[in-house]
Amino acid sequence: MTKNFRYAAILFILPCILGFSSRASGQILSIIKADFSTISPNGDGSNDSTKLTYTLLDSVVSLDVIVFDSDTVSVVDTLISGEPRSAGLDSVIWNGEDSLGVVVAEDSYHILIRAQGISETDSAFITIIVDLTAPKAQVLSVNPGIFAPNLPDVVEETLRVSFRIWDSSEKDDLGVAFITPKSGEEISLKKDIPDFAGDGDYEVRWDEDEFDPFIPPPGQGQPDSRFIDGIYQAKLEIKDDGANKGSATAFLNFDLKAPSIEITDPSGTGTLSFRVIPDSILGWAYDRNGITEIMMWYDHPTSDSLEAPVQWTKNDTIFFSAPLADSIVEERAYTIKFRASDPAPREKALFVTIKLDTTVPPPPVLDPPAGVVHSRIYTLTGEAFGDTKWVRISRGGTLVDSAFTQIEPLFARDVPLEAGSNSLTGRAVDGAGNVSTISNAITVVYDPSPGLFIPTPFRPNDKFQINLAQPPVRVLLKIYDLGGDLVVSLEDRSASADPMIPWDGLNGERDAVKRGPLVAVAIAEYADGSKTAFREIFLFDP
Known part of the structure; x- marks a missing residue:
């Protein structure tokens, strides 16, 4: 109901009341005022009391200060009783309680201030309202239920929130704040209620173009980072003269994101290439507000048909399955288009290219070795052609490794060897799984005889190959110039019987070594204290 007591501070002088009269020969009281003409003594820290000055x-x-009920007869409390006072500014506080310390009922109360001079009396009343009823509000409706501002090809919408307000007065202060879900902060879209007249139903509106600074139309800038897909709040707050507050929060569903x-x-x-087309294509779609439709198109030589794939729901995700095998019959690429729609409606398209490919790729070409190798790991090089994705490498007819060639057709792959003659071949495999005929065969002879083996010429970051009859504790490799001066000393503690020691071409002072002949001395030390040494001259060519 509407509050029925007056929201005003009333100051009036009574010529005669309760047996005493007002000033006879001169004025004693002047400038009477209250901090708050309406109080709400509910302990919330706002307008809990008022100061009379x-x-x-x-x-x-x-000096007497007496609180009367609204009838100006019944005494509620005496704040000051018969106290002398000096001339000047004086004040007293009333906290809305009676003489027993109990909060008074909601009503208007008249406070008498009576000053007795030596020969004259002056008195005045000031009225204070005690208001313990907070104004109330509730949300009646939010339209539309899902708001998607600046959605292309959709009629411009207005966001409307209806509130019902009661226990209010036309003098109450109120406004509707707009709060984003990302940080919980208020956005500068606050609204007032025009022509507010107290209790009743009211509608607050936001036109779509009011969101343009935050959510620009397509192609007109980036959205404000605080605006995300989610639930926003329109919070109505109302406060009366007594600082009693009421509120109601409307939850606004902003759809700013297309489905996934x-x-x-x-x-x-x-x-995606296949020798044999899969029976079906599987996927999923999700949107916070749900998926209203999933459609697909087959790119077919004679038609571009629209169909709805088989769908089922698990939790909040829509899964779908679309048949493939019977729809892709020619050896070419097909584009299958999917479209998911949400209630906004926002749409997300997905394109999948499926290729029927039964064409066998050409075989790769393997590069022959330069001669006998002394390392059990051989770097096989070669070239792939066409749509080859992988080269499967075999040794003696057994698959040993694969080289990826989809990006770069020239390949290099380390292949393990066995002592003696090794026959290496390769087959090309394309993305559809088609396998080529066998490549040219190359024969790599691996000689594991002990010794120090050096590439000719030796370049920076090449490796010294050292073959030993048994695993060592340490291998020390020293490089000298022809004058016998030490260039650099290298070491290997891998305990491998065929260690490979790299050299970056820098001397012990970390300076680049110049081109020319050098001498390498490898010394293998064994657990029993014995040693094996090898010495070779080689050409260093940086």
Whole structure:
């Protein structure tokens, strides 16, 4: 209900009340005022009491401040009783309680200030409202239920929130704040309620173009980082003269994000090639507000048909399956288009290219070795052609490794060797799984005989190959110039019987070594204290 007591501070002088009269020969009281003309003594720290301030023009022998009920007859409390006062500014506080310390009922109360001078009396009343009823509000409706500002090809909308307000007065202060979910901060979209007249139903509106500074139309800038897809708040707050507060919060569903859609099987990016087309294509779609529709198109030579794939729901995600095998019959690339829609409606498209490919790729070409090798690991090089994705490498007919060639057709792959003659071959495999005929065969002879073996010429970061009859504790490799001066000393503690020691071409002072002949001395030390040494001259060519 509407509050029925007056929201005003009433100051009036009574010529005669309760057996005493007002000033007879001169004024004593002046400038009477209250900090708050309406109080709400509910302990919330706002308007819990009021301070009455007045001026005494002369000293008084007796000052009384008495709180009366609205009938101005019943005494509620006596704040000052018969106290002398000097001339000047004086004040007293009333906290809305009676003489027993109990908060009074909601009503208007008249406070008498009576000053008795030596020969005259002056008195005045000031009215204070005690208001313990907070104004109330509730949300009646939010339209539309899902708001998608600046959505292309959709009629411009207005966001409307309806509130019901009661226990209020037309003098109450109120406003509607707009709060973002990202940080919980208020955005400068606060609204007032025009023509507010107290109790009743009111509607607050935000036109779509009011969001343009925060959510620009497509192609007109980046959105404000505080505006994200999610639930916003329109919070109405109302406060009356007594600082009683009421509020109601409307939750606004802002759809600012298109659905997510993804293919899970077959997996991969770019064109997906198959020798045998899978029976179906599987995927999922999700949107916070739900998926209203998933549609697909088959890119077919004679038609571009629209279909709805088989769908099922798990938790809040829509899964779908679309048949493939019977729809892709020609050896070419097909583009399959999927579209997921949410209630806004926002749409997200996904394109998947499936290629039927039964063409066998050409075989790779392997580079022959330069001669006998002395390392059990051989770097095989070669070249792949066409749509080759992998080169499967075999030794003696047994698969030993694969080289990836989808990006770079020239390949190099370390292949383990066995002592003696090794026959290496390769087959090309494309993205669809088609396998080529066998490549040219190369024969790599691996000689594990003990010794120090050096590439000719030796370049920075090449490796010294040292073959030993048994694993050592340490291998020390020293490089000298032809004058016998030490260039650099290297070490290997891998305990391998065929260690490979790299050299970056720098001397012991970390300076670059110049081109020319050098001498390498390898010394292998064994656990029993014995040693094996090898010495070779080589050409260093940086």
